[in-house]
Every structure is written in structure tokens, then in C-alpha cells.
Amino acid sequence: CSEADGLYKAGVWVRDSTAGIGTLTYYDPSTSCFAGLGHGICDSDTGKLMPLLSGNIVSVTINGITQGRKGAPGELRGYFSDDAAIGTLLANVPSGVYGRLARSPQGPALKAAMKQEVKPGPVKILTTIHGSSPQYFNAEIERIDYRDSAQSKNMVLRITDEKLLSQTGGIVQGMSGSPIVQNGKLVGAVTHVFVNDPTCGYGIFAENMLEESRAAGALLKQKVS
Template structure:
């Protein structure tokens, strides 16, 4: 064995230290890059159960360190579930800060998972323009700047909420200019519409819609305040694809009469009809996260389950509840393949139907299954919302805690209305 001189040992040690420094620097750069990714990929606020710490399921170790300079704020929500909000710093590997977030600790809600099909009846707030037609060689409505998807609120100061009201005002205009107040992309504006005389009546050359009806799936019922969440996506106009502005809505009973199987490029659908005139409750909110309101009674015999928070969801096996034949909902196997925790993301989860029985019956996800509750580890974690057109075995899902938050808005609104009435 060759003896090394003191200078040789010193040189070798120096080389090792340099390599270690380079490696440490590379690891630090990688950690900072990962932290930068999670800064945008993770939401800024969370629900957690009382007595538990904020934990996030992720590929890398992420913990939450309380901010010492921040204090907790006592809150009371509408369902009398006491809560408090704290601020903490998310840490990568326990040492690299990602960002500050807030977590609201609550008594974990227990909700009844549904899965039953329900009828949706909506009356719009105003009327929606869905198409145009030519009148005497032109189109008065289109020419004055009205566009498909516009919500007409009033004409000449008269509020309109039905096709008949719009037609009556236009017919009685005598061809005089009409001031039309409309809403477009959440902003109001006024245009001047001049009807044209054709075939014995004055016309505007536009088609409007004042109501909509369809079938979806109930996701959950909150027995504590009588609220429900369903569908997981908004009710949109079939022509314009725009979300319908809600004036009033009802929950109706439906009979499932059959289904059209999904196939590649051709999503299937549940077939059904409204069962009589009985109303089961009211719809008070139509939004990006679904439809929400109150039910007269619990629609399900299922036992309540705990709400699962988004940061607790894991990729892997889960189940959905749905009824495809009008009978009691059944449980079917799925996989949660992707989870997107980023706030404001268009879709929260990607799910895959793996249950051979369901695939044989439906070919995958069909229209009308939107709102089917997703259960993982005994907790309600989400709902199915969309089907992939070219791969109906796959679809999107929404987080259940987001839907729960929406249902609490309904509870709060109802409570405030009661207080004002008294």
C-alpha cells in the first residue's frame, strides 16, 4: 500500500470537501425548485379536524410549522360547529419553507352519502339569449350588439323572466327603439334594440330561454341543517354552454327508465322522467361547484360518514355510490389517479372506473352520474363531475370539502333570512 504524504492527504480531503459542497449545493437548488413548485401547486387554506395537525399527502415530506407571531381567531360557523383559524408555514423536508397558509380546525362533519338520481328544475334570473334568426333580411338583436349567452334583465325598464314577457314587450313596441339592460360576463350594460315588422308582428330576431330541467345525482345530505350538495358542476344552457343564472329552483323526484351506454367518442346517459309534481326541496345556488339547497327530509337510508379533507386524499382505490336503475344506490370500485390540490384549478381529481359490473352495465361514466359521491377510507372525499369523451372509463371529480363549504353558504343564508324575519 502506497503511503500518502501530508500534502497528498490534504489535497484528497480538499477534493472530497469540494465534491460534498457541490452535491450539497445541487440538493439545495433541487429542494428550492421543489418548494417553488409546491408554492403554486398547493392551496392557501385548509380544513383540519380539531385536535389534528395539518398533514399533506405528497410525493415529498411536507409539514406545517405554526407561525409564532400569529394568533388564532375564534370563529363560529352557521351550523354551530365551533372553529378556529391558524396560520402556519409549510416546510419541505422540515427545513425549506414553501409558503404561509391558513388552516381552519372544525369538528369534522358527518354527512349522509347519497348517490340517488334527482330531478333539477331551474328558473333563470332574467332570460338567456340562446340563438338568433333573420328578420326581413337582418337580425335586429344581433345588429345592436346582443350576443349568445347574454342575460336580458329588463326591456324599457320592465324586468323580464319569461319568453312570453319578452315577446309581449317586443310585439307592443310599435317599432320604437327599446332599451335593453343585459348582463354579460357578470357585468351589466345597456343596448338599444329596434324591432322590425315581419309577418304581422314586430320581432327582434332572437331566441331566449327562461328555464331548464334535467337529471343529476345527489352527493350528500347534511342532517344537521337540512342542506344538500349535488351534481358537482353547474347547470349550463344546452346551446350556449353558459351557466344558467338562478332565480328559483326545485328538486323533483325522478324515475330512471333506462340508460344509453358510454362508448369511445359517445358519452352515454341516464334516461328518466319526473315522477309527478311532488317537490322534494329547493335549489338555492347554481355555481361552478354544483347545485345546492335544502331538502324536506333525508333522501337516503345510508349511515352518515365523516367528511374527508382534500389534503388527506390519496391516489389509489376508492368507491363511488350511484343508482343506474332507479333502485337504491350501489357501491362500485374506482381508482383515484390524479389529485390537483392547487387552488383555482379547473378539475380536482381524475378517476377511473375499475368495477367490471359497472363497466358492463354502463361502459363507464354516463351523463346523469354527475354528483356520485366518492368514498375513500370510509370518508366522503369527492364527487364525480365529468366523463372523458374519448375514454368514458375516466372522468373528473371535485373535492367534497369544497362542496361542503358551498352547502354551508346555503345554511348561513337561510339562518340570516330567519333572523331578519323574526
């Protein structure tokens, strides 16, 4: 209520776009869809999931790192390698972002593990900390939460790779979506970092992301038809 005239007034708060660095987790040839981030894109002010009208993904080159420290999460810094989109977004949901790639990526295929196959113990995470070439780094699954309510926080990860720890301090912003591989299978993706301990963070099951990407694939078929 306005003190000047005693009348109630309405205001409009608008955010028309957002951009950031994240990691594509996988491409599913059976649906022609990709999945990334492992968590939804939320508004930086409200913390709420941002509604998606349209969106593109573009290639990024990493050219800097702000190391993570206790109480101060780090981040990957980079620039768009090319203005041309390599894919379009179809969905922004709590388990990640999903969409269609302009062309199928090259590289070896991995089978996705069911969540019951995921066990505490050593894993590899695939992430890019320099340039545009991803590398494998050592990590450990310390704890697993199989409950459906866990959403994008299904496992607790600890980074054990000395090279990654020395360069990033652990998990940093921009690594969300980095694939987690155990026993030759895709078991999940990195989603969050612990603010008070950047060597640790959460991961989501690949099975949870696959359910959403299949839904995105069904949406894509509807649009094409």
C-alpha cells in the same frame, strides 16, 4: 345592421327553464342543506352558467341507459317518480347545485375528508343505474390536483367495476354528483366524463362542495329570519 333599412336591431334570447337527471351528493344536517352534481348547470347552447331564479329537485326512477363510447358520452334515462318536490334550489355555482330538502334523508352518515386526506388509489362510487336504489361500484383515483384553480376537476377517476363497465361503459351523464368514498369517508363527487374515454372522468373534492353548502346554509338562515 339590417340590409333592408340600414338600421341596427336588437334581439332577445330567452330560456325560461331547464330540467335533467343528476345525483344528490350529500345532505349536511349542520346546515340543513344538500349538495349535488359537483358542477354547475350550464346553458346547452352558450355553455355559460345559468342564473337561478328558482328551482326544485324531484325523485327520479332510472329506466334505461345509453352506453358511453369513445367520442359519444352515454346517459342515464329516467322519469320523474313523483311531481312533488323533495327540495328547493338556492344556488347554481361552478361547484354544483345547493339547496334545502323538505325532510332529512335516512341512512348512515359519513364524515367528509379534507382534500389533504384524499390519496390516489381504490375508491367506491355510489350511484344509481337502475330504479331508484343506489349501489357502490369500484373505481380508482389515478391523479389528484390540489390547486384551487382546479375547481370541479380535482381528481382523475377510472372506473374499474366490471358490472358498471358492462352496463354503462363507464361514467355517463346523470352520474354527476355521485359520491366518491375512500377509507369510509366522503372524499368527493363525480363531475365529468372524458369524451374520448368514458371509463375515466373527473371528480371534485367534498371539501370544496362543503364550503359552498355552508354559504347556502347561511343564505337559508337569512331567508327564514
